[in-house]
Amino acid sequence: MVGPAPTSPAARRYAKAAFLAAEENGSLVAFEGDLGAMNAVMEVEGMAPALADPRVDAKKRAEFLKRACPDLGDAARGLLEVLTLKRRLEILGQVLAASTSLMDVHHGRLKGTVETVAPLAADELHSLEAMFSNQTGKEVSLEQETNPSLLGGVRVTLAGTRWDASARGRLESLRNKLETVDIG
Amino acid sequence: MELKPSEVTSVLKKEIMDFQGSASSEKVGQVLAVGDGVARVYGLDDCMMSELIEFRGGVMGMALNLEEDNVGCVLLGDAASVREGDTVKSTGRVISVPTGDGLLGRVVDSLGKPMDGKGALAASDEDLRPIEQPAPSVVERAPVCEPLMTGIKAIDAMIPIGRGQRELIIGDRQTGKTALLIDAIINQQRTGGGDPNNPEQVLCVYVAIGQKQSTVVEVQQKLDENGALPYTIIVNAAASEEASMQFLAPYAGTAMAERFRDEGRHVLVVYDDLTKQAYAYRQVMLLLRRPPGREAYPGDVFNLHSRLLERSAKLADNAHELNPAYSKGGGSLTSLPVVETQEGDVSAYIPTNVISITDGQIFLEGDLFYAGVRPAVNVGISVSRVGGAAQTPAMKKVAGGLRINLAQFRELEAFSQFGSDLDAATQQTLNRGARLVEILKQGQYSPLPNAEQIVSIFAGTSGILDELEPDQVKEFESGLHEHMRSNHGDLMEKLDNWETKWDEGLESSVQAACETYREGFSA
Numbered sequence: 001m002v003g004p005a006p007t008s009p010a011a012r013r014y015a016k017a018a019f020l021a022a023e024e025n026g027s028l029v030a031f032e033g034d035l036g037a038m039n040a041v042m043e044v045e046g047m048a049p050a051l052a053d054p055r056v057d058a059k060k061r062a063e064f065l066k067r068a069c070p071d072l073g074d075a076a077r078g079l080l081e082v083l084t085l086k087r088r089l090e091i092l093g094q095v096l097a098a099s100t101s102l103m104d105v106h107h108g109r110l111k112g113t114v115e116t117v118a119p120l121a122a123d124e125l126h127s128l129e130a131m132f133s134n135q136t137g138k139e140v141s142l143e144q145e146t147n148p149s150l151l152g153g154v155r156v157t158l159a160g161t162r163w164d165a166s167a168r169g170r171l172e173s174l175r176n177k178l179e180t181v182d183i184g
Numbered sequence: 185m186e187l188k189p190s191e192v193t194s195v196l197k198k199e200i201m202d203f204q205g206s207a208s209s210e211k212v213g214q215v216l217a218v219g220d221g222v223a224r225v226y227g228l229d230d231c232m233m234s235e236l237i238e239f240r241g242g243v244m245g246m247a248l249n250l251e252e253d254n255v256g257c258v259l260l261g262d263a264a265s266v267r268e269g270d271t272v273k274s275t276g277r278v279i280s281v282p283t284g285d286g287l288l289g290r291v292v293d294s295l296g297k298p299m300d301g302k303g304a305l306a307a308s309d310e311d312l313r314p315i316e317q318p319a320p321s322v323v324e325r326a327p328v329c330e331p332l333m334t335g336i337k338a339i340d341a342m343i344p345i346g347r348g349q350r351e352l353i354i355g356d357r358q359t360g361k362t363a364l365l366i367d368a369i370i371n372q373q374r375t376g377g378g379d380p381n382n383p384e385q386v387l388c389v390y391v392a393i394g395q396k397q398s399t400v401v402e403v404q405q406k407l408d409e410n411g412a413l414p415y416t417i418i419v420n421a422a423a424s425e426e427a428s429m430q431f432l433a434p435y436a437g438t439a440m441a442e443r444f445r446d447e448g449r450h451v452l453v454v455y456d457d458l459t460k461q462a463y464a465y466r467q468v469m470l471l472l473r474r475p476p477g478r479e480a481y482p483g484d485v486f487n488l489h490s491r492l493l494e495r496s497a498k499l500a501d502n503a504h505e506l507n508p509a510y511s512k513g514g515g516s517l518t519s520l521p522v523v524e525t526q527e528g529d530v531s532a533y534i535p536t537n538v539i540s541i542t543d544g545q546i547f548l549e550g551d552l553f554y555a556g557v558r559p560a561v562n563v564g565i566s567v568s569r570v571g572g573a574a575q576t577p578a579m580k581k582v583a584g585g586l587r588i589n590l591a592q593f594r595e596l597e598a599f600s601q602f603g604s605d606l607d608a609a610t611q612q613t614l615n616r617g618a619r620l621v622e623i624l625k626q627g628q629y630s631p632l633p634n635a636e637q638i639v640s641i642f643a644g645t646s647g648i649l650d651e652l653e654p655d656q657v658k659e660f661e662s663g664l665h666e667h668m669r670s671n672h673g674d675l676m677e678k679l680d681n682w683e684t685k686w687d688e689g690l691e692s693s694v695q696a697a698c699e700t701y702r703e704g705f706s707a
């Protein structure tokens with residue numbers, strides 16, 4: 001995965017509106033909490049497809065979600081109502097993702113992935129994060145992924161840029177170099 | 185090139201020892217959707233327009249649509265290995281093709297890869313040039329002043345082309361468009377003996393777009409048979425190739441030609457044909473969901489051709505002092521774009537566009553072609569807007585009245601079908617016209633030198649043919665050419681010289697020589 005998942009322009013518009021509403025109300029902190037709560041519900045197995053199921057009345061689906069997260073703030077509640085009203089509940093997942101990345105930008109956070117052959121120890125991960133935080137001036141958090149095809153070393157992908165310090169990457173660049181060596 | 189294994193090993197050893205295992209960083213994105221030769225890529229925020237994008241398995245793509253959150257690109261190769269979710273890399277490069285002498289005599293594709301089985305190209309990394317280049321500016325250009333002889337009587341006499349000009353060849357399918365281009369290329373042999381190292385030799389680039397593979401093979405064969413291949417590059421984007429390759433081919437061919445132009449050489453580029461390029465561009469743009477306009481072409485289809493044809497130019501002699509990109513001034517790039525019409529309709533979108541960008545057009549007409557008038561040039565609506573300045577003075581003088589004579593003939597011919605009683609003057613115009621039409625006919629693969637052309641046209645306009653039956657004209661003409669070369673070699677040499685002026689002395693000697701031959705011919 002390279003950066004956050006793609007979201008549709010419509011989802012981004014809803015997310016931006018909800019974010020601005022929360023900011024205006026001064027309830028950004030609460031809104032962020034609500035996002036977490038709703039994301040947690042969405043992550044429950046089978047929940048996302050059920051919430052997007054057009055055979056079930058939209059109001060019922062929204063009601064269900066509200067019951068699952070009982071104490072939503074005004075901005076989050078409003079967002080749900082509007083999505084229901086506009087028959088757009090099926091993009092809720094994308095709206096949440098887009099809102100989360102807006103939050104990340106707001107707080108100067110950057111999320112990325114780190115690929116290694118075997119999982120990194122916690123302190124190794126922290127030192128990597130600190131290194132990239134230093135370099136980018138943002139608060140970097142890296143998600144771990146194991147990828148045996150790297151053979152060794154690490155590969156970090158952050159905001160559309162990939163730093164490759166893996167054995168495979170080095171071998172590949174050596175191969176490219178050898179292929180273009182001018183032996184004439 | 186002799187290579188000893190030990191040398192190879194030492195080079196490789198050095199490379200490996202110098203190789204520092206350093207971390208590399210690159211811009212990556214992800215394939216959102218792929219199909220029909222186009223892909224949408226998510227990420228790649230700083231992607232440039234026309235940037236090359238590397239997909240898995242080394243397949244390349246080119247960015248064409250930069251949108252808010254994704255990049256639309258065409259795939260320049262086998263799309264089958266590209267999957268949704270693949271990671272892609274941006275390269276920071278735009279498409280470049282090899283250029284230079286190493287390509288002469290070769291057949292390459294739109295990316296400059298050889299496709300004639302004759303091995304690798306003799307071209308290095310320094311020879312790479314981006315396929316899109318800015319056209320020379322106003323101060324770097326000079327007016328068209330030297331002729332580009334096609335060796336085809338009807339064209340060199342009435343629609344002369346100058347070096348640096350853009351002359352459109354337009355006509356329905358199967359009207360001899362390709363034949364005309366091939367003859368023009370073959371005729372360039374006369375400029376430098378067919379030796380590409382001779383600085384006088386006009387070099388040629390034949391760009392085949394969406395042609396049948398068999399047509400291209402035939403073209404290559406004919407050029408080879410006629411000794412024209414050594415100074416010609418064939419850029420082939422056949423009908424079976426991706427649409428992206430087809431619409432890139434003309435730019436690639438032009439980049440190769442520009443290299444020679446900028447070194448002070450003269451180059452002739454033919455695009456066969458731009459209609460198919462526009463089709464390919466339309467296909468790609470529709471798949472990328474650009475809004476369609478007239479005839480479903482995208483809004484920038486005019487620019488597709490104008491920015492290509494603007495690169496044809498005659499450079500000023502001091503161009504290299506004005507711009508270091510030119511190593512020598514005075515070069516030229518002449519182009520003969522081809523456009524195919526449907527039922528002779530020149531008012532369709534692409535024909536009108538290209539007519540307005542070029543410096544004239546040669547209209548080939550199906551009716552004439554089937555009536556046996558070949559090359560089927562419709563003189564009435566064919567023009568050359570700048571080539572007149574470059575026509576050789578002798579040809580200019582001799583062919584002066586040809587156009588108007590033919591026009592009168594065409595008019596009277598239509599009219600005379602209604603009545604039988606014609607006055608003598610009308611009869612005379614009709615007789616003369618019929619012979620002029622005959623003398624302008626010309627077979628394939630037989631472009632003529634300047635002197636032969638002048639003699640033929642002179643024989644027609646001065647009335648030497650009037651006594652012959654129209655079907656004798658062809659035989660008379662070839663006999664006359666032979667007679668002139670063997671008995672009046674000095675005269676022919678003089679006529680071959682572009683500088684020679686046509687004066688009374690010259691006229692009377694040519695007239696006398698022609699009359700001597702006619703007397704012998706009728707006897």
Ligand SMILES: Nc1ncnc2c1ncn2[C@@H]1O[C@H](COP(=O)(O)OP(=O)(O)OP(=O)(O)O)[C@@H](O)[C@H]1O
Nearest residue numbers: 356357358359360361362363364558559626627628
């Ligand atoms: N001057 C000529 N004399 C005799 N035959 C000719 C002449 N010019 C062309 N032909 C013949 O006419 C046919 C069509 O010519 P050509 O392929 O050049 O046409 P075209 O307009 O390029 O066709 P297409 O639309 O298929 O590209 C060919 O078989 C060719 O040999």
Ligand SMILES: [Mg+2]
Nearest residue numbers: 361362363456
């Ligand atoms: Mg053709």
